[in-house]
Amino acid sequence: MGRYKVLVVGLGKRGKHHATHFHANPTFEVVGLCDIVPTQLAAVASTVGNPATGTDAAAMARELKPDVFCFTTLPDLRSDMIRIGVECGAKMIAFEKPVALTSEEGLKVKALLSTSPAKVVVSHQHRYGKHYRAAKETIAGGKIGKVHTVYGTAEGWAAHMLSHLIDYSMWYNDYARPAWVMAQAAGRHKLEDVHTSPDYIGGFVQFDNGVRGVYECGGGAPDVPEVQRWWGKNRIGAVGTEGYAEVYTGNGWKAVTKAGILTGDGAMAYDQDMPGYIQDMADWLDHGKVHPCSFDNAYAGFEVMMGMLRSAARGGQVTLPLRDGANELEELKRALSDAPLQVTLEESRKEYNC
Numbered sequence: 176m177g178r179y180k181v182l183v184v185g186l187g188k189r190g191k192h193h194a195t196h197f198h199a200n201p202t203f204e205v206v207g208l209c210d211i212v213p214t215q216l217a218a219v220a221s222t223v224g225n226p227a228t229g230t231d232a233a234a235m236a237r238e239l240k241p242d243v244f245c246f247t248t249l250p251d252l253r254s255d256m257i258r259i260g261v262e263c264g265a266k267m268i269a270f271e272k273p274v275a276l277t278s279e280e281g282l283k284v285k286a287l288l289s290t291s292p293a294k295v296v297v298s299h300q301h302r303y304g305k306h307y308r309a310a311k312e313t314i315a316g317g318k319i320g321k322v323h324t325v326y327g328t329a330e331g332w333a334a335h336m337l338s339h340l341i342d343y344s345m346w347y348n349d350y351a352r353p354a355w356v357m358a359q360a361a362g363r364h365k366l367e368d369v370h371t372s373p374d375y376i377g378g379f380v381q382f383d384n385g386v387r388g389v390y391e392c393g394g395g396a397p398d399v400p401e402v403q404r405w406w407g408k409n410r411i412g413a414v415g416t417e418g419y420a421e422v423y424t425g426n427g428w429k430a431v432t433k434a435g436i437l438t439g440d441g442a443m444a445y446d447q448d449m450p451g452y453i454q455d456m457a458d459w460l461d462h463g464k465v466h467p468c469s470f471d472n473a474y475a476g477f478e479v480m481m482g483m484l485r486s487a488a489r490g491g492q493v494t495l496p497l498r499d500g501a502n503e504l505e506e507l508k509r510a511l512s513d514a515p516l517q518v519t520l521e522e523s524r525k526e527y528n529c
């Protein structure tokens with residue numbers, strides 16, 4: 176029997192991954208699975224020890240009193256689930272990126288969490304990939320000299336990919352705090368998606384250690400020819416005074432250093448990334464070792480993302496941290512032109528409907 180009882184809410188793609196890997200870790204015991212669509216539950220339940228199942232997250236949380244309240248619902252559902260996690264007294268709340276879709280909602284999440292002693296984790300688990308870690312070790316080991324720029328690009332749209340790009344590049348910059356953000360956006364098609372986003376956004380961040388961040392996310396972003404798979408065409412890295420190091424989500428990593436060129440393999444894979452991500456939750460609960468995917472780290476990246484959306488809607492530099500909440504997506508719906516996106520890759524046309 177695991178020492179920490181876990182309730183997983185939202186048994187779609189990511190909920191199944193979470194339930195499976197909590198079950199596989201002896202520290203945890205999955206005591207409940209919840210989804211508003213009951214057919215999502217049966218198949219998973221039989222593989223994770225046949226826990227209680229139900230469709231009402233609040234009722235299950237009250238009854239089961241989980242130590243870990245984990246929710247993996249789509250990004251339009253955040254503060255209501257956080258409230259359930261806080262009210263059931265869970266020691267840990269674990270949820271999926273992005274933190275929220277708007278700063279209004281993100282500030283609500285933050286305010287709710289500030290009333291609770293719960294440890295909070297947000298799933299930026301790609302960083303457990305060996306290629307992501309090799310790039311980090313190269314940068315942290317000083318092999319590219321003093322870092323002055325970090326960057327990330329992805330073909331996928333912002334609510335899916337931007338928080339990943341920002342989180343890992345901020346990791347490569349030791350989570351220095353962002354001071355301001357400026358961005359532009361194009362393309363309205365994904366403003367109607369549940370992962371609501373402009374089709375393409377590009378922007379700059381100034382970090383308080385002097386490092387510059389540069390991000391492009393969506394169908395106008397540059398190709399990553401090192402990778403075949405569209406969703407894996409992400410380039411995330413750092414440039415320093417003596418070289419650079421970067422990871423390609425779908426295909427390895429590379430560094431050019433004073434001592435030579437370094438390369439290695441690796442490809443984002445949920446079954447390889449989830450065990451370490453879950454074990455670090457156990458280590459935080461058992462030994463107080465703060466999880467690398469802590470809410471504090473994720474929220475700093477979330478502010479960058481919201482600052483970018485806000486700058487794209489309003490123009491100008493946006494000062495961080497954000498002091499006030501806004502609905503950046505509604506602002507973008509009013510501000511963005513009707514001009515269709517100009518895609519970089521032919522294969523992006525079907526996603527961006529252009």
Ligand SMILES: NC(=O)c1ccc[n+]([C@@H]2O[C@H](COP(=O)([O-])OP(=O)(O)OC[C@H]3O[C@@H](n4cnc5c(N)ncnc54)[C@H](O)[C@@H]3O)[C@@H](O)[C@H]2O)c1
Binds near residue numbers: 184210211212298
């Ligand atoms: N970290 C990653 O690598 C990664 C990868 C893919 C998706 N995601 C994120 O994971 C989240 C979920 O994505 P997904 O692809 O698993 O979505 P999904 O649509 O497959 O699953 C969501 C599930 O939540 C259920 N649900 C909705 N409202 C609910 C409620 N009130 N109570 C209980 N269940 C409810 C739905 O019925 C569905 O089964 C999103 O935020 C997405 O951005 C993260």
